[in-house]
Amino acid sequence: MTAPPVSPSPRLPSPLDEVADERFARYGVRLLLKRDDLIHxxxxxxxxxxxxxxxxAAGGAGPRALLTFGGAYSNHLRATAAAGRLLGLRTVGVVRGEELAARPLNPVLARCAADGMLLHFVSRSDYRRRAAPEWHALLRERFGACLVVPEGGSGPAAVRHCAELGRELRGRTDVAAVACGTGGTLAGMAAGLGPGQRGLGIPVLRGGRLGREVRRMQREAFGGPRGAWSLDERFHCGxxxxxxxxxxxxxExxxxxxxxxxxxxxxxAKLLHALTELAAQGAFEQGSTVTAVITG
Known part of the structure; x- marks a missing residue:
């Protein structure tokens, strides 16, 4: 069933709430939640x-269609489909895993379909070409003129726009922590933080390549490194x-x-668990403030 229309206007800046949690307080650490889940x-x-x-860009004179990429549980696909519904844009989602097409859709993909997204399932080997311009050209031939959005939405313009998240936290926290998929939010957020602040990324995928990707995205978005940031790759749960x-x-x-x-x-959940463990390990100085970005 298609959801009712919702205004596309965001709620910005998102709320910043302090929570009293003895698992942090016993180590002299304040915990804040940056409620980005309430933006829209x-x-x-x-x-x-x-x-x-x-x-x-899609609201301008160019194609009124978006094509993007994601896995079976991609929040990015779900958000793109919702945006298409709200703004009257055609959306195509290229989904990793041909075998998924033969199964009942999971709740994420079912929501995408209900919001009007055309789901195109591809093999994992084809999906590895998601950044290749020649494959984008073939996809446009098949699905018509469209703006191609990178996996996770993490193109240079998006990374620059995520710097506003860091600016909203200037003077409010010592550490700003976010769970990372593609790393684009961390790349932008760190660029917006002020002196003496640092970004902390908690990757939710295995692989150990995310640091290189964050550095690449900062080069493409800002021309070079921006801000202080680090990754802790121990909390992806497999x-x-x-x-x-x-x-x-x-x-729960x-x-x-x-x-x-x-x-x-x-x-x-992985982000908050990581911060709880890091507090117990003494990773944060006594008297410091740690902010968890709740991304929804």
Missing amino acids: PAIRGNKWRKLAPVLA GYARTPPWLTEFA DFARRHGLPPLDRVYV
């Missing part, structure tokens, strides 16, 4: 920040969309303690 009811969190430049039972229990407990809606397991 359909295009949530960092997805709005990344998609805003693309949506502005890989993307891997959510062991203990993580679900942690997420955290939401219950702080009166939050159910937490996203793929990104947000």
Whole structure:
């Protein structure tokens, strides 16, 4: 069933809320939540920040269609589909995994389809070509004129737009932490932070290549490195969309303690668990403030 129309206007800056959590307080650390999940009811969190430049371009004289890439549980695909519905744009989602086409759609892909996105399933080997211009040309031949949006929405314009997240946190925190898929939000956020602040990325995928990608995106967006940032790659729980039972229990407990809606397991729960563990390990100085970006 198609969701009812929603205004595309965002709520910015997103709220910044302090939460009292003894797992941080006992180490002298303040925990803030940057509620990017409240920016928009359909295009949530960092997805709005990344998609805003693309949506502005699609509203101009160019093609009124978006083509982008994602896995079976991609929040980016879901956000792009919702944006297309709200703004009257045609959307095509290139989904990793041919075998998925023969299965009932999971809730994420079902929501994409309900919002009007055409789902195109491809093999994993084809999906590796997602950044190749020659493949983009073939996809345009098949699906018509469209703006091609990178996986995760992390193009240079999107990274520059995510710098506003860092600017919203200037003077408010010592560490700004975000869960990372493609790394685009971290690349932009770190660029917007002020002196003495640092960004912390918690990758939700295995692989160990994300640091190189963040550096590449900063070069393309800003011409070189910007801001202080680091990655801690120990908290992916085995890989993307891997959510062991203990993580679900942690997420439910955290939401219950702080009166939050159910937490996203793929990104947000891993981020908050990582920060809880890092606080216990003494990774944050006593008297410091740590902000978790709740991306929805």
